[in-house]
Structures are given as structure tokens and as C-alpha cells.
Amino acid sequence: MTSTPFGFSKEQIQILKSGGINDEMASFLEWEASTWSISKSIEIGVASGIGSNAIIKGGSPEHHGVDINTRFYRDKNFPTGALALHHQAFYLHIGTVKDVIQEIPKVNFVYIDADHRHPFPTLDLWNMEITDHLEYPFKLILDDIGLAIAYRKSGFPYRGPLILKNALESHFHQELSPEIDMRGIPWPNQCSFVVDNSRNLRESLLQSFSFPFEAELDPAQVL
Numbered sequence: 336m337t338s339t340p341f342g343f344s345k346e347q348i349q350i351l352k353s354g355g356i357n358d359e360m361a362s363f364l365e366w367e368a369s370t371w372s373i374s375k376s377i378e379i380g381v382a383s384g385i386g387s388n389a390i391i392k393g394g395s396p397e398h399h400g401v402d403i404n405t406r407f408y409r410d411k412n413f414p415t416g417a418l419a420l421h422h423q424a425f426y427l428h429i430g431t432v433k434d435v436i437q438e439i440p441k442v443n444f445v446y447i448d449a450d451h452r453h454p455f456p457t458l459d460l461w462n463m464e465i466t467d468h469l470e471y472p473f474k475l476i477l478d479d480i481g482l483a484i485a486y487r488k489s490g491f492p493y494r495g496p497l498i499l500k501n502a503l504e505s506h507f508h509q510e511l512s513p514e515i516d517m518r519g520i521p522w523p524n525q526c527s528f529v530v531d532n533s534r535n536l537r538e539s540l541l542q543s544f545s546f547p548f549e550a551e552l553d554p555a556q557v558l
Contacts, residue, residue: 342421343417343418347413350409350410350413351383351384351385351407351410351413351417351418352383352385353383353409353410356382356383356385356386356389356448356478360386360478360512360524360525361385361386361388361389362389363512363525364386364389364390364393364446364476365389365390365392365393366393367393367474367476367527368389368390368391368392368393368394368395368444369393369394371443371444371474372443373390373393373394373395373396373443373444373474374396374397374441374442374443374470375395375396375397375398375399375440375441375442375443375444375470376390376395376397376398376399376442376443376444376445376446377398377399377400377401377439377442377444377445377446377463378390378398378399378400378401378446378448379401379402379432379445379446379447379448379449379459380401380402380447380448380449380450381400381401381402381415381416381419381427382402382407382408382409382415382448383407383409383413383415383416383417383418384400384415384416384417384418384419384420384425385418385419386446386448387400387416387418387419387422387425388418388419388422390444390446391419391422391424391425395424395444396424397424397426397440398419398422398424398425398426399426399427399428399438399439399440399442400415400416400419400425400426400427400428401428401430401431401432401435401439401449402415402416402427402428402429402449403429403430403431403449404429405429415427415429431459431462432458432459432462432463433462436462436463436466436468439463439468440468441467441468441469441470442463442468442469442470442473443469443470443471443472443473443474444473444474444476445460445463445469445473445474445475445476446475446476446478447459447460447475447476447477447478447496448478448479450495450550451479451482451493451494451495451496452492452493452494452495452549452550453492453494453495453498453499453543453546453547453548453549453550454495454498454543454544454546454548454549454550454552455495455550456477456495456496456498456499457495457498457499457502457540457543457544458552460475460499460536460540461540461544464533464536464537464540469530469533469536471530471531471532471533472529472530472531473529473530474527474528474529474530475503475527475528475529475530476525476526476527477496477499477500477525477526477527477528478496478524478525479493479496479524479525480496480497480500480524480525480526481497481524482494482496482497482524483496483497484497492549492550494546494549495549498543498546499539499540499543500526501543502539502540502542502543503528503530503536503539503543504528505539506535506536506538506539507528507529507530507531507535507536507539508528508529509526509527509528510526510527511525511526512524512525512526512527
């Protein structure tokens with residue numbers, strides 16, 4: 336088998352890339368990281384580590400990954416974060432953001448790509464905000480905002496990123512990254528925000544929380 340820079344075979348790389356982030360998205364993340372002066376960064380929902388690898392390549396000197404799984408969810412033969420473990424700048428934390436928050440420093444670059452059901456993307460950001468783990472201004476990247484559009488006829492509850500994006504865009508400047516869906520049709524699947532103040536962020540998050548939850552969580556226990 337032919338080896339790659341990650342130490343995996345090409346066949347293994349293909350398996351690890353099956354976790355949802357394609358080469359175009361990885362390039363987008365690397366570019367976003369390279370255009371921001373990162374002090375420390377975080378990815379919520381690490382999976383194979385392709386996103387974390389891209390952010391570190393883009394210039395993050397200290398990158399923290401948070402994931403509830405110890406093994407790659409698509410193939411348990413690989414550890415979570417397999418494609419980023421070779422970086423000295425990479426720190427992996429197993430659990431939810433709330434579980435591991437005391438292990439995480441303040442960050443000024445946030446990439447959210449974990450559970451897409453509402454309110455989990457909002458909840459991840461809320462738990463970082465209320466514990467003073469966000470350094471302002473920070474760059475926020477949301478992934479899979481197009482899932483709610485792509486699967487709107489199938490009944491899959493993946494509206495979390497889109498609901499959060501809609502709540503944020505009235506307060507903060509955002510940019511969309513065009514993607515190609517499974518039918519070859521362009522649609523916006525990623526967006527980035529520059530979040531420059533806590534008050535507007537909290538207002539946006541509370542607005543997002545006002546929408547009915549897709550996950551079985553008690554709203555009274557979230558806030």
C-alpha cells in the first residue's frame with residue numbers, strides 16, 4: 336500500500352475522509368484560519384481530524400478538539416482525530432463542551448461541526464460564552480447549514496446550524512462558502528462570522544434557543 340504524509344495508506348485516507356468534510360471544505364477552513372490572527376482555536380465535532388488538521392495548517396499555534404467519541408464514528412479502527420494527532424499543536428478532549436470546558440483555554444477561532452440537531456450547535460457556543468472561554472473578536476465557522484435544505488423532504492432533524500446562522504446574521508457580518516450538493520447543485524453549506532461582542536452574541540443565542548428543539552432536551556434545563 337502507498338503511504339501518505341499522515342502515515343496512512345491511500346485506502347485508509349479515503350475512509351477517514353468519509354466523515355463529512357471534503358477537500359474543498361478543508362481548503363476553506365485552512366484559508367479561514369490563515370486570514371485570522373489565531374491565538375488558540377477549537378473544533379467541536381472532530382471525527383477523523385481532517386478539519387483540525389486544516390486549521391492547524393492554516394496557522395493555529397494551539398488547537399483544541401472536542402468530541403464525544405474516542406474512536407472515529409465511521410470506522411472504529413481509527414481513533415478520533417486520527418488525521419491531526421501528528422501535530423504537536425493538537426489537543427483532544429473527549430466529552431461535550433460542557434463536560435470538558437475546564438480543560439479548554441480561551442479561543443478566538445471556533446469551528447462547530449458536531450451534532451446538527453437544534454439546539455446543540457447553539458448550546459456548544461452558549462456553554463463557551465457563559466464560562467468566558469471566548470476571546471473577542473473571534474472567528475466562528477458553521478458547517479452543514481445546508482443540511483436542513485438538502486434533507487427537508489426526508490424528515491431528518493438537522494436544522495441546528497441553519498437556525499444558529501439565521502439568529503447570528505442579524506448581528507454579525509457573515510460570508511458563505513458555496514458547496515456542491517449530492518445532485519451537483521450549488522448551495523451554501525458553510526458560513527463564517529466575525530463575532531465582536533458578547534452582548535450581541537448572547538442575544539443571538541437566546542433568539543436561536545427560542546425555536547422548538549429537535550433534540551429531546553428540556554429548555555428550562557438548558558439556560
